[in-house]
Amino acid sequence: MATMAPKQTRPQVRQTQCFIGGKWLPAASGKTFDTINPATEEVIAEVAEGDADDVDAAVDAAREAFDRGPWSTMDARDRGRLMNKLADLIEAEIDELAALESLDNGKPIRDARNADFPLVVDCLRYYAGWADKIHGQTIPVRGDYFCYTRREPVGVVGQIIPWNFPALMTAWKWGPALAAGCTIVMKPAEQTPLTCLRMARLAQKAGIPDGVINVVPGYGPTAGASIVRHPGVDKIAFTGEGSTAKIIQREATETMKRTTFELGGKSPNVIFADADMNAAIAGAHFGLYFNQGQCCCAGSRVFVQDKVYDQFCEQIVKRNGQRRLGDPLDPQTEQGPQVDQAQFDKIMKYVEYGKQDGAKCLTGGKRFGSKGYYVEPTLFADVTDDMRIATDEIFGPVMSVLKFSDVDEIVDRANNTEFGLAAAVWTRDIAKAHRFAAKVRAGTVWVNCYDVFDAGAPFGGFKQSGIGRELGEAGLANYTESKTVTVSMT
Numbered sequence: 001m002a003t004m005a006p007k008q009t010r011p012q013v014r015q016t017q018c019f020i021g022g023k024w025l026p027a028a029s030g031k032t033f034d035t036i037n038p039a040t041e042e043v044i045a046e047v048a049e050g051d052a053d054d055v056d057a058a059v060d061a062a063r064e065a066f067d068r069g070p071w072s073t074m075d076a077r078d079r080g081r082l083m084n085k086l087a088d089l090i091e092a093e094i095d096e097l098a099a100l101e102s103l104d105n106g107k108p109i110r111d112a113r114n115a116d117f118p119l120v121v122d123c124l125r126y127y128a129g130w131a132d133k134i135h136g137q138t139i140p141v142r143g144d145y146f147c148y149t150r151r152e153p154v155g156v157v158g159q160i161i162p163w164n165f166p167a168l169m170t171a172w173k174w175g176p177a178l179a180a181g182c183t184i185v186m187k188p189a190e191q192t193p194l195t196c197l198r199m200a201r202l203a204q205k206a207g208i209p210d211g212v213i214n215v216v217p218g219y220g221p222t223a224g225a226s227i228v229r230h231p232g233v234d235k236i237a238f239t240g241e242g243s244t245a246k247i248i249q250r251e252a253t254e255t256m257k258r259t260t261f262e263l264g265g266k267s268p269n270v271i272f273a274d275a276d277m278n279a280a281i282a283g284a285h286f287g288l289y290f291n292q293g294q295c296c297c298a299g300s301r302v303f304v305q306d307k308v309y310d311q312f313c314e315q316i317v318k319r320n321g322q323r324r325l326g327d328p329l330d331p332q333t334e335q336g337p338q339v340d341q342a343q344f345d346k347i348m349k350y351v352e353y354g355k356q357d358g359a360k361c362l363t364g365g366k367r368f369g370s371k372g373y374y375v376e377p378t379l380f381a382d383v384t385d386d387m388r389i390a391t392d393e394i395f396g397p398v399m400s401v402l403k404f405s406d407v408d409e410i411v412d413r414a415n416n417t418e419f420g421l422a423a424a425v426w427t428r429d430i431a432k433a434h435r436f437a438a439k440v441r442a443g444t445v446w447v448n449c450y451d452v453f454d455a456g457a458p459f460g461g462f463k464q465s466g467i468g469r470e471l472g473e474a475g476l477a478n479y480t481e482s483k484t485v486t487v488s489m490t
């Protein structure tokens with residue numbers, strides 16, 4: 001990925017209303033909510049607080065665009081062309097978009113500029129390429145019949161996303177849905193609505209027809225739940241917490257909606273003594289502290305072989321001491337604040353649990369500064385498998401380091417979790433790496449690397465980390481229905 005110094009840009013907040021049927025509208029109730037700058041705890045903007053009435057209007061617009069409008073009947077190649085146009089417009093505004101993301105979420109602008117948005121653009125281009133490559137099959141059935149399948153768009157899709165990668169999650173959801181010919185009602189997270197709304201404006205500018213993309217900002221139990229319950233919505237794609245997913249799954253059953261979920265994790269990152277230790281230390285550090293630890297696939301259970309355990313911990317402590325925390329809009333900043341007070345409080349609670357359960361806090365564990373939701377990069381050593389910091393998703397910059405000695409024990413310990421999103425292994429022994437990759441119960445396994453994403457490579461969870469896959473051809477399959485057509489040839 002090309003890294004570029006982000007330009008110092010003071011982002012403009014331009015879109016704060018609901019985007020429904022191509023129009024920017026206040027919430028029907030007239031209500032708004034504040035979106036907060038996590039670095040200063042100050043209000044950035046008031047955003048329309050959408051609710052059931054706004055969701056009704058958005059679903060009507062999406063249904064109209066799907067059932068009678070141009071999207072599902074447009075030549076597939078033209079859909080792809082419009083998606084590429086959207087990607088181009090995002091790329092043209094990448095500095096400003098990165099700054100807006102940084103302001104709203106608190107992530108360092110260098111990450112937003114060099115990771116999030118290049119991946120956004122790439123994802124949209126990848127799926128633009130799929131738009132005219134979604135094929136059915138011909139089936140050699142018995143008798144004098146011609147039988148074929150069509151892969152049709154699933155219809156109106158409700159997409160509910162979290163706050164940790166607001167723009168990237170928007171792209172992961174829009175890309176396959178648009179390529180398949182679906183229309184969209186999206187609810188961004190209440191903490192971070194701004195870049196999704198901006199991307200909706202750019203979609204309109206790109207010429208994506210009115211009603212194809214609708215965005216209703218608001219809260220989960222109101223706006224989100226209204227999307228899930230709405231009989232006019234055919235499918236729900238959700239990324240967020242498992243507890244929320246279980247509510248959604250129950251609600252969606254009423255109308256037999258298709259559902260896909262990308263949920264949490266407690267991913268094992270296994271470092272063998274025969275690994276390239278410099279690479280393993282750098283990779284483990286990145287794999288946990290990237291994005292303030294707010295990654296569903298964070299390598300938060302780091303298993304280190306006994307011979308290199310002390311060396312590993314020392315080096316992580318050293319790196320944490322050098323880490324630059326500060327203003328997310330400063331291009332030098334490596335770590336920003338957590339997204340909100342609730343996340344800050346949760347992390348601090350787990351720091352206490354770590355201490356109560358007998359782990360050793362080698363560095364961090366405290367608030368950084370006096371303003372903003374900053375948490376020092378934190379390292380717990382001497383962590384055992386049953387401690388709460390080893391079993392629960394913390395979603396913060398807290399690394400739990402566990403010791404192992406035996407190759408045979410490590411797969412069972414890595415799999416001893418309700419989650420199964422990602423895993424990593426560091427070793428120079430290629431057979432050992434493949435054996436681990438085959439046995440670990442996780443949707444993604446990284447060997448001698450971490451957090452390597454590509455729009456073409458499927459991502460999603462085993463066990464309670466989710467249902468279905470995003471990205472790649474697998475991600476596209478969630479947005480199509482198969483239709484069998486049988487024609488008498490007599």
Ligand code: ADP
Pocket residue numbers: 160161162163187188189190218219220221223224225228239240241242244245247248
């Ligand atoms: P996180 O801890 O990442 O915020 P959540 O699962 O709480 O995870 O939130 C993810 C998304 O789900 C957000 O957009 C949120 O508003 C939405 N959400 C929360 N509760 C519900 C619900 N009951 N129904 C639908 N969406 C919800």
